[in-house]
Amino acid sequence: MFDLLIKGGLVIDGTGKPGYLANVALSRGKIAAVERNLSLEIPSATVLDATGLVVAPGFIDIHSHTDRTITRHPGAGSSLLQGITTEISGNCGGSMAPINDKTIEMFKRLSGKDGLPEPPWRSFGEFLDHVEKLRPGTNQGLFVGQGTVRACVMGREKRYPSEDELAQMKSLVRQALEEGAFGISTGRAYVPGCYGSFREIVELCRVAGEYDGLHTSHIQDQWSKIHWSVTEIVEITRRAGVRGQVAHMKVVGKDNWGRAGEILTILENARSRGLDVLADVYPYTYSQVILLRNLLPKEFSRMEPDKLKDALSAPGASESLRKAFEADPGYTASRLDRMGIIHCSRTKEFEGMDIGEAALALGLDVFSAVVKILLENDLEVKTAGIMSEADVREIVSHPMAMFGTDALAGDPEEDANRGYSDLHPRHYGTYPRILGKYVRQERALSLEEAVRKMTSMPAERLNILDRGLIHRGYWADVVIFDPLTVEDRADLDNPAAPPVGIKYVLVNGEIVVKDSKLTGVRAGKVLRAAHHRMVY
Structure with a gap:
């Protein structure tokens, strides 16, 4: 007998191929059977009726900042409500580990909470161990932040590193990778990471490249110099021998509107030369509030x-x-x-x-x-920063762009009572907005392609080999939604409004959202990059 049966849904399996009706059986947290013969009797302890609904892999947020809040809000309710089952954070050059005595204040600033007790970790691996003990609501993975590493060695000093300091930074990056980091992130516009020279960034990314880690970058300028900044990431990719990712790609400022095609062409040309560089995007016309x-x-x-x-x-x-x-x-x-x-x-x-x-x-x-x-x-x-709808739509629909929130997981009840705040609607609406606005209403994407960009595409980018598809043997991260009603409700007046149409969410086979409500179950795991090792 199986633990759970998802019965009669339209399976959009994450590959981009057309959907099909099937029953999906789960056992011990994994997908055990995908059966297209709907009349076949499948014994199961629990049955979810998915008639008229889409059954898809859980959404993988490749650009999150949830490491900043997961110790305070381990339930990650805002993410689960929109179908996110895996969050990869430590982005934009800032990760919550490693830390040392020089960076305790940075830790407090990144977490948005002064007065916190001293954190019980120092190394990257210790942070992951700490999160694991919290039993997070979503699966948690992490990049190591270049700004964080620089701060550990040099504080906030505006200078070139000595050769010894550069060696220390490379050693910290290497240690983080061996303790499970999926790669390195840079925040080329943020202190102290912005003080790093081109050579420094290349040297650190070269370490990530040795492990086939990803370099994801908040580029230097998303405004008038965006062409130069995107080109910089391409050149870092080439010189460091690392895979590159332009984070939350956008064209900011009215003077620059209409340039999405220009920067996408830079990436297309890079890929035609054999460079592995892609992008992620969120579906809003304004950046951080x-x-x-x-x-x-x-x-x-x-x-x-x-x-x-x-x-x-x-x-x-x-x-x-x-x-x-x-x-x-x-x-x-x-x-x-x-x-x-x-x-x-x-x-x-x-x-x-x-x-x-x-x-x-x-x-x-x-x-x-x-x-x-x-x-x-x-x-x-x-x-x-404001973007044009035409530019956002062009990036969202482009084959090289996958999706991310650029958000951090929060507690829905707490967020609903924040009053007039800087909370961005993307914290609650990113993935339902894509499915409602860009798939159903505007038809900028097929449903199958949108789901692929939310699931298997980021999984492959991160070398996560057992999530992102509805296939036998994969972990049972599943979202079940109504394709006719799914949409975001969060806006600037009510940024914590939950979406509609996300009926069920399962993390590692456990039901964490039922009838669009959180169940309180926390079933997430900490994901550590294996870097091509066979780890069971």
Whole structure:
């Protein structure tokens, strides 16, 4: 007798081939039978009726940041509700391991939680062991972050490493790979990883390449210099002998809209020369959500709301703001006018404009416009880098792009009560949005191709050989959804709204979502890259 039978569903098996009706039997956490003869009696302890539903492999999120929250929210409810069964984090150059005495503060900042006790791990392997003891809700895998490694050796120093320091960094990367890292991530726009030179990145990626690990990169510039930044990743791929991945590929800023084809062509040309470089993407027209008040220099952004409103209402506030930006130039100050206004609690007419356009409409300079918009909305304004729908659609539908959330797993109840926050809807809606908007409504992708990009494509990219397909012997990570109703409900007004149409989710054969509700079962495993070793 089998443990569980999924009966009568349309199996979209992850290969990209047309779906077929079948019964799927599970035993001891794995897929034991896929039977197309629906009349054949299959004894089972539990039966799920999947008539009219799609049975697909669980979704594999190749670009997650859940390592930052998994110790606080091991249930990973926000991920499970949208069908994610495996999360690969440690992206954008920042991983929660390895750490040392130099990087404890970075650990607190990445986890978003000050006042945490000192973490009970130091090495990469110790972190994975710690997560394993928590019994996570989803399967957890990890890249080692180049920024994290640099910080362990050099702190936040803005200089080239000595040869000894470079050797120490390479040793940390090698240790992480041998302890289960799936590769290395770089955050070419983030401190301290951005201080690494081209040579430094190539040297570290060369270590990953020796293990057939993946190099995934948040590129230096997703705005006007995106062609240069994508080309850099191609060149790192060539020189280091490593497989490359452009993380959350997008074209940001209205001045750059329409350039998706240009950067995709760079990757196509690289692949035609034999370089193994691909991309991932999330299906939204705005990047990380940032409250406008948090874009202000520290002397303003750290004020309590009432004090900030008083400061912005004072005579000469816009001039004080201008001087503060000039005194602390950085990533934000250099493109403040091009940041998009994506949500206002009151002045809806500014939504969809960038700050420069809003200033022009108001007849004000940028700093005066920021002050006015913040005060008129009682500080409730959300901003982000903004992308065009046409560019997003072109990348989403391209054969070289798989899907990822760029999110972190959270607790649905806690997130629903956060108030006006910077929570991005992708935390709850990424995969249902693809299935609802881009598959059913717009037909930019076939259902079979979309599921492949969510399952076997990232599994193959990560060299995970026993997940991502509905095949016998594979782990029973399964999502069962209604293709006629599945869609995201999370938006900027209610970013923690759960999706609809995801009926059941199974992780390693256990039912973790039933009738679109979390069951409370935590059945995830920690995945350690084997790097081509035969490990049973």
